[in-house]
Structures are given as structure tokens and as C-alpha cells.
Amino acid sequence: MLSVKPVSEAGFAAMAEEWQACLAASDANPLFMSWPWLYSWWETWSQVLGMELVLLGAFDQRGELVGIGPFCRRILVTPAGVRVARLYMLGNAWRLAPTVRTEYCGIIARRGYERKVTAAIVSALEHLGWDELICSDVPGDQVENLKAGGFDDLGYRIIHRTDDTGIRIDTTGRFDDWLGALGKHTRLKAYNRRGYLRQQGELVFLDYDETRDGDFFDRLNAFHRKRWGKPAFDREALRFHRLLLQRLYQCDGEPAMSLILYNNHCVSVLYDVVVRGCRYNLQAGYEEDFDTKVSLGYLHLGFAIEAAFRQGRTSAYDLLAGMGKKQFYKSHFHGEALHFSTFQVVRSPLLKALYHIQAASPPFVARAFSRRIGL
Template sequence: MTASLFQSKAWQSAWWDTWGHQAGFKLVRKWDGKVSGLYESNYRLKGVLPVRSLQFVGTSYRELRTPRTEYNRFCEENSGGKELVDAMESLLEERSWTEAVFKDLRTGSSEVSALVTIAATRGWAFRITSSDHGYAVNTVGCFTDYIGSLGAKSRLRLYNRRKIFESLGQVQECNLWPDSTDQFFAELNRFHLARWQKKCVTEKSLEFHKRFLSRIVHEGGRPVLSVIYCNKKVVSVLYNVWFEGVVYNIQAGFEEGFHPKLSLGSLHLGYAIEDAFSNPDTTSFDLLAGQGKREDYKARFSTVNYQFVSIMLVKSVLFRALYWMRG
């Protein structure tokens, strides 16, 4: 697997510039556009016991809520076996830490196997703190074949009910990058407030997204802040970014209750997936990890699924006992 959008210099540097300069954070390995950066943070467990935590840039186990950074990795793709174990062991040994928390590694990767080996060799506790499924659509081939492979209900939601939607008025799709970025995120927040009773993008995370989007262009990325209008009213938004042959679907929002027979979010995804199939420089539409509010819609639309696992290593006997008691 080649480096993902989340290991790009744009994503990693934007995250660090937004959240990395607070008290207790120290960068210990910089990103290079291929592998994740690493940093140390210092906090007090239960407000009492001092903890030094080693983590990937783009992630925060206890202290921050930030956009999710997936496909994290220590080393480049061709690393493996004893060479990888030695490199990771050396990196972990040279730092003084209480816990090392590595979020969203690909399950079955050589890096996960190396962490298991290192923990066993060193006598460190090894914990899986979470796991999650991710989904993608292979866009090499014909869109009509893909649509035909879906179940009847999924085909209706993603494609067949376009005729109903387009009969309701003038339908127009626009990319608001780069001239109307603030408008796009305002619309995304509007839909999320109605659906989840909270904003999707805070003032702080808006800084991050704007930094990231302006920087990813210099690495060949193409932001697509897609908005669908019906009769000149915004009814759906998709936050997509094309990078090295993959379209990453980072966020979405839509008007609920627009029409009893329509799922605007699914229809908008259908347009975006069809566009990915039509572009010869695109091989995949990545729906990323996570589920919908009422159903795992990504599983219905995907042709590829994968799994992420988050791992914690703990050195201290005291902290191993405390974490075990906490579950």
C-alpha cells in the first residue's frame, strides 16, 4: 500500500501547526510524506499520575478531539521481517515513555506483527484499544457494472432514484474549492447541527482544514468541496480530496426529510463515485472508516473492506495494573 492522504506532508504539517504547539507536546520524528510523524505528550492520569505518551502525529488518545487520521504507519511499504522489528524496537527504546498509543494501523500489517513481537520480547503490556472497519469502491472498470453488482435497495438509493430527484427542479453540482471554502464548511456545519446537534467543524478544526487544503495542492492533490443545489438551494455537500489515484471521502452532510423516497447523501455519493469511475487517473473511492447514524451504509456500497486496529504498549508495571483495572 502506498502512502495515503493522511501521511501527506499537507495533512501532517497542518495537524501539527494547528494542535502540536500546546504545553506538553514535543515532536520526536517529523513526517516525510510517506510515514507518520511521532510526538510525545505529557498529561496526568486522573489529574494525579504523570504520563508520557508516544503517538502518531494526527492522533490523540486522551487529550484532543481532532479529525481522524487513518492508515498510520511507522515505515515504508517495503519494510518487513526482522529489519522492521529492529527499526521499530530501536525507535521505541530511544524514547522514555509510559504508554505508546498507535491508532488506526491496518490489521494484518507487518507493523502490527512487529509490535506484537516487540511487546513479547520486552515484556511490555500489549492492548488493543479499539478496532474499526473501513470501506472503499474499486473504480477500475465500468460504473454500470458496479451499479449492477449492488443489491436492489442500494442501487435505488445510489443511482436509480436520480430521475425523481432531477424532476424536482434545477439540479446543479459545483466545487466550492478554492473560492468559497468558508461557505462550504458553513453548509456542512448546518447539516450536522440538524442531524447530530453539534457542529462538524469547530473554529480550530476549520483552521486545520484550510491549511491542509491549501497545502495538499502542492503535493498534487485535488480538493473537491462538492455542493449540490436544487432550485439554487444547497441540499447536500461532500468533502472529497483526490490524492495519488484515490478519492478520499472525508465528510458529508445533507438535508434530511427532503423527499420521502430520496436519500440525498447516497445520491450525492453516487454522482461522486461515477465521476471517479470516469477519471482514468482514479483507481479507488475511499469511504474511510466509520458507520452511518442508522446503518452501515458504507458496507452496502463498497467493493473493498479493510480493518484498522489501535494498539497501546505499556512499560510500567504500575500503569499496566491501573489500565487493566480500568478495562
């Protein structure tokens, strides 16, 4: 038998070591489900968004933490006056406000306890006040675990919202073999253009050094303002990433930011972090009008992926989910496709009825109904 207990905000702040021990003994993602990531997210956005912490710990008979249910709650009142108590998985604020994107979301459970922990936490959620739960960017295995753990058997309505795909590259083999398996156009952009540039000037890929290169995020935001008309990270996101980098060591992680210099001028930056053998690509910025023959985004990823292959301690390079500006360019990098789902678990009878009307209506009526109701 497992006991499930709520964890206070003070308890959340003080449980880094216990959290990380539980996470390390699980198959949950070591970056996005880590204490440094989720506590930094909570510290940054909880007050801004008016969130209430709903953090559940599952303990065995010895009092050892064997599972974590990371949730938060917000009370919404729609334009039609419908009061909705909405649970979110910690790290996302679906349709509420933009925050950093937390992927691989789910319940953390020590290996061998997955079904027991999920069932215990779903049972505990039954006794809390909420109308719907938003499960964002949940990997495929966790989707099945959550449904089998109780949501399918409780009479809830589950509404699928979006699917997304990420790409993870296995870097345990030889870089030359991976490079040879790429399509010729991708290989040209990610690697062969190095020769073209070196014929005309000095091309250098190097790790970021704050004492030499100034503030990394200032450079990243400058590239994004020029390309997109807005920074990559706003004030809250900057605060989050600075907090994360300060705490990254607590999840056995380290930053892996890099630059490309061309003729001693910085033309591209890449923001990666490495956690437990996986290098995650979080953000990038570069001169869009650098050279019509060169894609700096591809070129910089080629350098970073090569570095992941060359470093023996790195076993994977994760491009994460999300489309590019014009196409799903990540699929060109010869990696494993990973699938994520976002779905709602609806408990309120009123909301079930409203969503049923919405789903049964013609598209233009459904859109008007959604705007009117505000769901």
C-alpha cells in the same frame, strides 16, 4: 545498518520534499501519512494539546531518508496522581481531545526496508522516556509489522482497544457494472432516485467553485448544525483543513468538493480530496428533511463515485472508517472492507499492574476502577 535520528520542529517544517520522496517509495497511505496532513495536524493541535514532537528519521549509510517514525508525547497526571508519559502516533490524540481523525497510521518505510526500519525505530523508542504508546487506526498489515518489529519481544503489554472497518471501492472498472452489483435498495437510493427528482425539478451535481458558491465550509457547518446541533468542524478543525488544502499539491493531491443543487438551491455538499489516484470522502452535509423518499447522503455519494469511475486518473473511492447515524451504511456500497485497530503498548510496570487489575475485575468494578485511577 540504519541510523535513527530525532527531527526537530524546525526540521519537520522544512522536510516536505524529503518526506514526500520517502512516502512515495513506500506503501504507507499517501494522504494520511503525507507531510501536508501530518504537519498541518501538528501545526494546529500541538500547542493546544501541550504535545512534544517525537519524530524519528531512519537513514541508510548514504544518509538517505528511508523511514519515518511519526510520534508525539504528552505527560499526563491522572486524578489518582499517577504520572504517565504517553506517546501518540502523530495525527491522533486518543482520549485526550477531539481532533480530525487520521487513519492508516503507522511507520513509513521505503519498500524493501519495512522490517529494518520498524526494528530500528522500535529500538530507538527504547531509549526514550515513555510509559505507554497509543497506536490509533492502524491498518492490519501495519499491526503485524509493528508487533513483528519488536513490541512482542520486549516484554511490553499490548492491550487491544477498538477495531473499525472502512470501505474502499475499486473504480478501475465500469460504473455500470459496479452499479448493477449493488443491492436494489442501495441502487435506488444512490442512483435511481435521480429520475424521481428530475420528474419534479432540476437536479444538478457540480464541482465546487469558490467564486460562485461562497465558502464551502460555511455551507458544510450550516448543514451539520441543523442536523446534529454542532458544526462539522470547530475552529481548530477548520484551521487544519484550510492548511491542508493549501498544501495538498505537495502530496500530488487536489480538492474534489462538490454540491447538489435542486431547483437552484444547494441541498447537499461533499468534501473529498484526491491523492495519487484515490478519492477520499472526508465529510458530507445535507438537508435532512429534504424529501422522505430521498436520502441525499446516498444520492450525493452515488454522483461522486460515478465521477471517480468516469475520471481515468482515479482508481479508488475510499469511504474511510466510521459508522453512520443509524447503521454501517458504507458496507452497502460494494467495496473492499479494510480493517483498523487501536491498541496500547504498555511499558511501565506500574501501568501494567493497573491494567491487569482492571482487566481481571468484573465490568462494574473495572469501570469504577478506571474512573478512580483515570486511565
